[in-house]
Amino acid sequence: MPLTIQEMARRSGFSEPTLRYYEKIGLLGVVERDASSGHRRYDETVVARVEALACLRSSGVTVDGMRRYVELVDKGDGAAGELRELFDEHAAHLAAEIERLRVRQEYLVLKARMWDARDQGDRRAEAETVKRVEEILRRF
Template structure:
């Protein structure tokens, strides 16, 4: 494996640009403790080291995969721990998969319902709409 020189530190704006997010996203992750507070330059600019950059990438990729902030906090805690096992990471990931499957099942039920309701609608220029009627019928508040 080739050894490469470590990446230089980056200011927040450059890190955001490279990561494909905005500066406020980075600030938010710092505020909630997913990212540590970075070093500062003599001029007061935040300087993100390669480890900070990698951690942000981890967080952003985790969000793309649908992990919640708390799930990411758990994963990062496992990643930061010296004695973490792959089994612990797998258990957290499997719980996440179960949540995704439940959401998919909910979405499939929603699709079936909406397809059935929309099939009753002719879409013409009449004032009565079966879709609106169905929404009023199911809205028990």
């Protein structure tokens, strides 16, 4: 049974305006309308596409990346290599972002230790921690 826009929004995590926008820019393909009310009805094919887009979006893929994904999926199996490249590129981008987040986390942990050492009056521990913080800052 086709889903309403409200049901699709709840299921996907996208807002209703986002679903309308994605439809407008061609990411969803054809979204059928109820004959009597004109309201959107998301069939299994569109639901599957929205769910795929939700996964892509949650992993940080941009709208342009989603457009490229849709273009390639619509080409069929002949685009498998290009799809692999698309996912490999995004996985590498995500790995780099994770590393940046790890560095930021390490920075915050060290800053907390630095302030703890200062609070405890431990100048040696504070100086060592400051040195490590400076090393982290060079990695930014």
